[in-house]
Amino acid sequence: MESPGGLADDKQSTPVQDEENRDTLKYQLLGPSLTKAGQDAVDQQKVSEIIYEASKGSKFFNHEQERDRNLTVKIERIRKAKARLESLDLAHDLRRADEYLSELESTRDLSQYVIHVDCDAFFAAVEELDRPELRTVPMAVGKGVLTTCNYLARKFGVRSGMASFVALKLCPQLVLLPQNYEKYTAKAKEIRTIMAQYDPLFESASIDEAYLNITAYCDENDMGPEEVVQQMREEILETTKVSVSAGIAANAKIAKIASNQNKPNGQFRVANDRTAIMEFMRELPVRKVNGVGRVFERELGSIGVEKCGDIYPQRAFLTKLFGEKAFQFLAQCYLGLGRTKIEPVETYERKSVGTETTFHEIGDKDEIRAKLQWVAQELEQDMSRTQFKGRTLVLKVKLHTFEVLTRQTSPPRAVSLAKDLYTFALPMLTKLEKEIPGMKLRLLGLRCTNLVSTKKAGINFFGVSAVQPEVVSTAKTHTTAADHEIGAEEAFEAAARQEIQDEMNDLEQLSQEAGNTNEVSETNESNDTQQAQWECPICCRAQIADDRIFNDHVDFCLSRQTIRQVAQDTRETPAQTTAPFNRKRKPTSQSSSTFEADPRQKRLFFQ
């Protein structure tokens, strides 16, 4: 267990320490949905005891214990760093923090009514529609792991994300149903049809959650936001028989928090008023904010930040302790700022496509290869469905100890076919087998990143297909509306789109002619004749190596990237980007004294 490097000091664990860590570990084992609704009446102490007893000794448990130990060490370092900072003059950091806060404040927009709509125990609710008798018993959906459970089950401490055998320990009479995704998708579509009447550009956050901007609807119908939401919720309940909860606020971040406030079948509003917002945030546990998970919660707790109001007094420390992005994020939490722009998810650009599969422990190399084959085939289907090729291929494995490793490679050309995926993944796997003698796996995954679109037509700058007929109806209204939004650039865009399409067609033809076998391109490369083929570093497609044509093409690809970038940049106010962030530092063997050696480091106190 103990690694040979300098980690030994940090990781050494005495029985006393294990005793101390038991509480944090139990907390960890409770799982991520602790803050979810429906748990208030539950005796958490008893629940965590049962989970702890059910888990003890398993490999999963040991891995969680290890993680918890590492986090505890990390937190001790944070505490020390904080103490050290307190003895220093932080006037500069304080001024910088205050400048940023006032800069943020000037971006505050109170003119919009943003709402977050969340279906109550969605999968369970849909199942109860088909089988009303289930309403009176504790019930959950999901096989190995629960995806949803009804509110009766939550009374027992059962919750989503929990292993079903643990849930059955907590509630032996729990009824478990297999999930029927098509059924939920169909019901979700009914609900979305209604939501679209209130905001045609609404943003689906998942199958059972959405953000809407109802400002226009309120104006047009001369109604207040609460009245509108009440009406919409009634309409949804009446026509789809599913109850939803909603939060109403000036931005998405607060609306999301508010939707949890009166769950189930309720709504909550935080007024578009600076004082009301600040007061609401002041008492709000940081854990309730989207983007603060179990780890960050504990890290913040260690410096005395439990509620968003606690952020302000610590503002001078945050950048050095957690990094710039985390500071900015926390500043927005303190002020209660968030994005007001709600847009269809279809406008987001996909970054990766991947698939993974969990199985019982496998050590046999041939069996592992067979799994890799299978995963490669699954990914090929996903790649063809989403119409992408990947310039980078990532192999992911989970060892029998639950430790996760990833390895990546950049194949000579963008890949999407199972044959290629397997070919380029295999060396990474064999290398791992060499590094880890007797490697046993419980999960294998492949993911393509650095994507190249293989869509043939109708690609605009947002990566939305506006021409293809198979686009579903909701997406279509969104797309056309989105296109209208950029109206001023219409002519330019149409021309550019045509240009891209022509180019794509040409490229498609070229890459067809080029053939796909290694041998061909290799011989051509070595010949270095007029016919030699080279790959464009941007789009990764084969090109005839006529210098002029090739260079023109690369320029074209580059300019296209720039245009895309600009189009994206203009879509969001930098000050209000609210991407959930993660500040991650690996606890390495590097001693914490190294920070004094390198004054250039931004984050003085870590590594």
Next chain:
DNA sequence: GCCACTTCG
């Protein structure tokens, strides 16, 4: 670019 890690639903 590579990798570990966190977070979300």
Next chain:
DNA sequence: CAACCGAAGTGGC
């Protein structure tokens, strides 16, 4: 007996 999956993002090196 027994703990998911897919995607996105951050940050260190």
